[in-house]
Amino acid sequence: MTTVEVTGSHVPAWRGGFGRLWSAAVISRFGDALRTAALPLLAVRLTDDPLVIASVTACGYLPWLLFGLLGGAVADRVDQRRAMWAVDSLRGLLVASFALAVGLGHASIPLLLALAFCLTTLQTLFDNASTALLPSLVAREALGSANARLMTGQQLAGGLLAGPLVPLLLTAGAFMPFAADASTYLLAAALVASLRTRPPEREPRPAGSTLRTEIGEGLRALWGDRGLRAVCVATLLCNIGMGALIATLVLHVTRWLDAGNAGYAAAMTAYAAGSFCGGFVAQRIARRTGRVRALLVAGSVQTSSLLLIGTVRHLGALVLGMLLLGAMNMVWNVNQVTLMQQRSPAAMVGRIASAFRTSSTSGAPLGALLGGVVAGSFGLNAPALLAAALFGLAVASLIPAVKPDVPVVAQQDNGTTARATG
Numbered sequence: 001m002t003t004v005e006v007t008g009s010h011v012p013a014w015r016g017g018f019g020r021l022w023s024a025a026v027i028s029r030f031g032d033a034l035r036t037a038a039l040p041l042l043a044v045r046l047t048d049d050p051l052v053i054a055s056v057t058a059c060g061y062l063p064w065l066l067f068g069l070l071g072g073a074v075a076d077r078v079d080q081r082r083a084m085w086a087v088d089s090l091r092g093l094l095v096a097s098f099a100l101a102v103g104l105g106h107a108s109i110p111l112l113l114a115l116a117f118c119l120t121t122l123q124t125l126f127d128n129a130s131t132a133l134l135p136s137l138v139a140r141e142a143l144g145s146a147n148a149r150l151m152t153g154q155q156l157a158g159g160l161l162a163g164p165l166v167p168l169l170l171t172a173g174a175f176m177p178f179a180a181d182a183s184t185y186l187l188a189a190a191l192v193a194s195l196r197t198r199p200p201e202r203e204p205r206p207a208g209s210t211l212r213t214e215i216g217e218g219l220r221a222l223w224g225d226r227g228l229r230a231v232c233v234a235t236l237l238c239n240i241g242m243g244a245l246i247a248t249l250v251l252h253v254t255r256w257l258d259a260g261n262a263g264y265a266a267a268m269t270a271y272a273a274g275s276f277c278g279g280f281v282a283q284r285i286a287r288r289t290g291r292v293r294a295l296l297v298a299g300s301v302q303t304s305s306l307l308l309i310g311t312v313r314h315l316g317a318l319v320l321g322m323l324l325l326g327a328m329n330m331v332w333n334v335n336q337v338t339l340m341q342q343r344s345p346a347a348m349v350g351r352i353a354s355a356f357r358t359s360s361t362s363g364a365p366l367g368a369l370l371g372g373v374v375a376g377s378f379g380l381n382a383p384a385l386l387a388a389a390l391f392g393l394a395v396a397s398l399i400p401a402v403k404p405d406v407p408v409v410a411q412q413d414n415g416t417t418a419r420a421t422g
Contacts, residue, residue: 012146017137017195022150024191025130028088029154031184033162034169035095038177039112041170042102046109056109059116063124064361071124072354073214076347080129080136085193087126091119092185099178107174127357132349135341136197144283144291144338151334152279159272218351221344228343228356230401231295231336234394235360238299238332241387241394243367245306248375248383252309252318256380259315270319274326281327282334291335291342292401298328298335299395303388310384 012018043056075083098115101107138146169176222228245252253264286294302325309321344352367390371383 012138012142012149017197018146020191020195021130021134021137022153024088024188025150026153026157027184027191028188030157030162031095031181031188033158034166034177034184035181037163037166038170038174039116041166042107042174043109043112045174046107046112056112056116059113060120061361061365063117063121064358067121067124068128068354068358068361069215069218069351070211070354072128072218072351072357073211074125075128075132075350075354076214076218077211078129080133080350081192081195081197083129084126084133085189087122087129088185088189088192091122091126092182092189094118095178095185096182099175099182102178103173103175124354128350128354131337131341131353133197135346135349137195140342143341144286144334147338147341148279148282148334151282151330152276155272155275155279155330159275163272214351215355218348218355221348222352222355222359225343227292227401228340228352230398231292231339232356232359234295234299234397235332235336235356236363237390237394237397238302239360239363240367240370241306241390242329243364244371244374244383244390245309245367245387247368247371248380251375251380252384253315257313257315257318259318263315263318266315267318267322270322271326274323274328275330276326278327278330279334282331285331286335286338291339292398294335295332295339296395296398296402298331299391299398301328302332303391303395306384306388306391310381310388313381 014022039056094115098107098111101111134146134150135143166177169180222232249267250264253259253267254261257263259266282294285297289297305321305324305328308317309325312318340353340356341349367387370386374382374386
């Protein structure tokens with residue numbers, strides 16, 4: 001096993017930078033969840049055209065395909081802390097303006113589409129900068145624990161706490177979820193701005209270096225690392241499968257299982273609860289197996305869960321499958337992000353992260369389309385079986401990443417990198 005192994009009990013200190021970054025991330029995710037839940041409800045009030053309503057969601061994917069690589073290149077050029085608080089401040093102002101428009105009765109579908117597109121465009125810079133900033137706030141051996149705590153906190157805030165509050169906020173006015181979201185952005189911006197981190201030390205860029213050439217460097221670095229390349233391909237396959245499942249899940253529950261809206265709510269709650277629990281075991285699995293093998297474990301359990309969902313026509317099987325699917329999704333995400341941070345040269349984390357995210361995220365909309373076609377042609381449980389097949393392929397594609405000749409990038413104290421084998 002040549003991936004970075006986790007030895008001992010290495011945890012990030014809550015005091016100082018990591019605690020503030022964690023708080024900012026959790027608060028921001030809470031607001032995001034409020035907005036994400038409220039936008040479709042507002043769209044339904046404005047139109048009954050399914051295609052138009054779906055377009056609001058599609059606008060949340062499109063910027064990643066258009067600007068994801070650019071966001072990573074910019075994140076490697078700038079002070080990531082300043083980029084993050086500036087982006088959150090701008091997002092807070094945008095959502096506050098939208099809340100005002102809704103409160104004054106000026107909401108419209110074009111305005112919803114513009115908001116979704118602009119927020120996700122800014123997110124391409126924010127997320128890549130955040131991924132690149134974390135290694136400067138915690139020790140390298142604590143990255144796994146730090147990612148697990150970040151993602152678990154975000155899941156608790158966004159997946160379990162925010163959802164039930166949306167109906168209560170809507171009773172006070174359609175603008176309230178958006179006003180709350182705006183306030184969380186501004187609070188998160190203040191927390192990030194208060195971080196006391198030095199701007200990253202980077203070697204001077206070669207004369208004539210452009211964003212285009214730097215994006216190319218990130219793509220080549222991702223493709224040239226056998227381990228990261230295998231994980232990226234596996235994540236792409238998983239995202240296609242999840243896109244197919246999630247896009248048709250409401251039909252699977254309400255028609256194939258005949259479990260109604262309550263069954264759908266139970267399935268989504270089980271997934272959120274599983275994700276929360278998965279945050280507590282992600283690092284423990286990595287300590288026992290190593291990060292790539294942790295991905296193999298997660299993918300194998302998810303494949304079995306999808307087979308259960310697609311073959312057993314019972315609500316209990318669906319709830320159990322979604323619980324396991326959510327838990328192992330968190331295990332996958334924590335170890336995938338940590339592996340990427342550990343294997344990437346310090347000066348290229350943003351570009352490699354953006355190349356990874358852009359490549360793998362493109363699978364979600366493709367999967368959604370495939371799910372609709374498969375459900376219409378082969379039955380409403382077929383998307384779950386398609387997802388199981390894709391997850392099985394993802395597990396198989398990880399095999400090259402566990403071979404002993406895969407090198408590891410070890411970051412030295414002076415900020416340079418050294419090649420090593422584990």
